[in-house]
Amino acid sequence: MHPLSFPFLLAAAxxxxxxxxxxxxxxxxxxIFSMIAVVVFSMRKKNESGKDxxxxxxxxxxxxxxxxxxxxxxxSEHLVGLAGAGFVxxxxxxxxxxxxxxxxxxxxxxxxxxxxxxxFTMPEFLELRFSRGSRNVLSLLTxxxxxxxxxxxxxYAGDVVIRTLLGIDAVTIGGMRIDIFWVIAIGLxxxxxxxxxxxxxxxxMYTAVLQTPVLLAGSIFILYYGxxxxxxxxxxxxxxxxxxxxxxxxxxIRSNQDPEWPWLAILPGSAIIGFWYWCTDQYIVxxxxxxxxxxxxxxxxxxxxxxxxxxxxxxxxxxxxxxALTKMPEAAFTTTGDAAYTSLVAHILPHGIKGIVACxxxxxLMASLASxxxxxxxxxxxxxxxxxxxxxxxxxxxxxxxxATTVIVALGICWVLVIKSLHSNLYEYLQSxxxxxxxxxxxxxxxxxxxxxxTPQAALWAFSVGVLAGxxxxxxxxxxxxxxxxxxELKQHLYKGVINAQQYADAIAPFRARHGFLFEVWDIHWLxxxxxxxxxxxxxxxxxxxxxKAPAEKTVRYTWYGATPDEKRETRAGWNAWDVxxxxxxxxxxxxxxxxxx
Numbered sequence: 001m002h003p004l005s006f007p008f009l010l011a012a013a014x015x016x017x018x019x020x021x022x023x024x025x026x027x028x029x030x031x032i033f034s035m036i037a038v039v040v041f042s043m044r045k046k047n048e049s050g051k052d053x054x055x056x057x058x059x060x061x062x063x064x065x066x067x068x069x070x071x072x073x074x075x076s077e078h079l080v081g082l083a084g085a086g087f088v089x090x091x092x093x094x095x096x097x098x099x100x101x102x103x104x105x106x107x108x109x110x111x112x113x114x115x116x117x118x119x120f121t122m123p124e125f126l127e128l129r130f131s132r133g134s135r136n137v138l139s140l141l142t143x144x145x146x147x148x149x150x151x152x153x154x155x156y157a158g159d160v161v162i163r164t165l166l167g168i169d170a171v172t173i174g175g176m177r178i179d180i181f182w183v184i185a186i187g188l189x190x191x192x193x194x195x196x197x198x199x200x201x202x203x204x205m206y207t208a209v210l211q212t213p214v215l216l217a218g219s220i221f222i223l224y225y226g227x228x229x230x231x232x233x234x235x236x237x238x239x240x241x242x243x244x245x246x247x248x249x250x251x252x253i254r255s256n257q258d259p260e261w262p263w264l265a266i267l268p269g270s271a272i273i274g275f276w277y278w279c280t281d282q283y284i285v286x287x288x289x290x291x292x293x294x295x296x297x298x299x300x301x302x303x304x305x306x307x308x309x310x311x312x313x314x315x316x317x318x319x320x321x322x323x324a325l326t327k328m329p330e331a332a333f334t335t336t337g338d339a340a341y342t343s344l345v346a347h348i349l350p351h352g353i354k355g356i357v358a359c360x361x362x363x364x365l366m367a368s369l370a371s372x373x374x375x376x377x378x379x380x381x382x383x384x385x386x387x388x389x390x391x392x393x394x395x396x397x398x399x400x401x402x403x404a405t406t407v408i409v410a411l412g413i414c415w416v417l418v419i420k421s422l423h424s425n426l427y428e429y430l431q432s433x434x435x436x437x438x439x440x441x442x443x444x445x446x447x448x449x450x451x452x453x454x455t456p457q458a459a460l461w462a463f464s465v466g467v468l469a470g471x472x473x474x475x476x477x478x479x480x481x482x483x484x485x486x487x488x489e490l491k492q493h494l495y496k497g498v499i500n501a502q503q504y505a506d507a508i509a510p511f512r513a514r515h516g517f518l519f520e521v522w523d524i525h526w527l528x529x530x531x532x533x534x535x536x537x538x539x540x541x542x543x544x545x546x547x548x549k550a551p552a553e554k555t556v557r558y559t560w561y562g563a564t565p566d567e568k569r570e571t572r573a574g575w576n577a578w579d580v581x582x583x584x585x586x587x588x589x590x591x592x593x594x595x596x597x598x
Contacts, residue, residue: 436529
């Protein structure tokens with residue numbers, strides 16, 4: 001949105017100024033028309049059933065699947081949050097991106113299982129394997145996760161992006177001065193909602209093929225010009241200056257005494273979150289469910305695996321470059337963590353290139369939100385409404401899904417206000433919430449798929465306990481949010497030797513006295529807490545399974561061991577040596593990265 005397009009906004013604009021000129025706006029307009037053309041082309045085939053609307057008729061190819069996974073995953077929470085994490089903590093948050101290799105597990109292990117069941121949703125799989133109760137809990141939890149992390153974080157990040165680029169903080173509508181956040185939030189929700197409602201998953205798949213190269217190109221421009229500016233024309237010198245500026249923050253593996261990033265917390269914790277996200281989360285798995293066969297779905301995950309090796313370099317490293325630019329003695333470049341990426345766009349890119357990068361941001365906003373809206377609609381419609389009204393027509397199901405999506409979007413906007421009250425960067429917030437909610441889901445799928453003895457009663461009880469433990473810690477974090485910054489600063493002072501152990505104990509005594517048991521819970525590193533939930537849920541699952549009646553023999557069908565000989569042959573026919581070699585290539589890149597930034 002350009003203020004010149006809406007004269008009534010001009011008087012309300014704050015002294016900030018848009019960073020675009022006519023050339024940038026021309027690029028953006030051309031991109032928007034290209035998007036419209038792709039949307040119209042993809043809608044030639046009408047959505048006549050739930051399979052068409054929610055799973056693109058199950059006819060997607062590997063390019064559409066891989067591109068859709070990437071463009072949906074790389075939302076503006078990466079443009080804002082991951083770059084912000086690079087600005088503040090260097091490589092610390094790279095672990096989560098590198099866990100993207102786990103999408104290969106989805107392609108090689110879980111795609112054959114999901115494909116032979118022809119499920120629409122992950123909760124639907126849990127009902128087949130365990131019970132309706134497990135399905136309901138996961139459906140509610142996934143929709144809550146969409147609100148608490150994905151939708152709200154994307155809307156918040158969109159506010160940061162657009163506010164910085166347009167230089168507008170408030171508008172006047174009908175004589176009332178309104179914060180630009182509400183205009184952006186409602187505008188994004190409405191525009192993307194229309195885009196999703198009429199097209200469904202098929203439009204998301206088609207547009208992803210256009211969106212992915214634009215997103216990659218725009219982000220590469222940011223990295224190139226950032227290093228070029230920092231190195232005074234030399235990319236190598238720019239990288240050396242970046243390494244010098246971030247210092248020890250360049251390392252991935254950090255001491256276990258580090259209060260923020262101890263490696264024993266980071267490596268297992270990020271792996272748990274990674275498995276949940278890449279192998280069991282509806283938001284991601286829905287794309288492979290749309291594949292026309294196992295081969296296309298598997299190859300889509302391999303493509304996504306390579307694409308997921310790029311975010312550290314095109315989002316997190318630019319955040320580090322932004323930090324280095326603020327340390328240059330002759331530079332007037334200033335920014336904050338969450339605004340690092342957009343500040344680079346505003347200050348170092350030439351016109352025309354700014355327009356391309358802005359298109360990448362539009363891509364991130366639209367692709368991410370559209371996918372989240374469609375996933376939430378699928379969950380509500382297929383897991384609840386279809387159960388209540390099994391004879392409802394396809395058109396009725398789609399209408400109900402649209403209404404449910406509208407409610408979830410509204411809740412997401414409201415939750416953004418809570419995010420703003422937390423004293424942490426956006427990406428760290430996103431990962432911590434997922435860390436509390438993901439362990440129980442990971443256990444449920446791992447045990448349910450690979451252990452035939454797991455029972456429905458064990459699944460429901462263990463899952464419920466794990467979920468409640470996660471929400472309890474989230475509530476504790478909210479209670480402690482006012483004091484958390486001060487306590488974390490004291491921990492850093494202790495780690496760096498600024499104060500000794502006794503001084504630290506004396507300093508935190510008032511906080512411990514004020515919050516009591518809640519302080520002790522909060523004082524457990526959030527990723528250690530994630531691991532505790534994982535272990536407790538797994539132990540409960542095993543113990544209760546042995547205490548209850550063994551599941552019926554038919555449930556073996558829904559485990560790793562349930563494929564018929566024909567189904568095994570179909571799976572084997574769906575891959576060749578090239579698929580194996582390309583998959584190993586992704587793993588090799590991950591190993592190299594850890595060795596390079598050890």
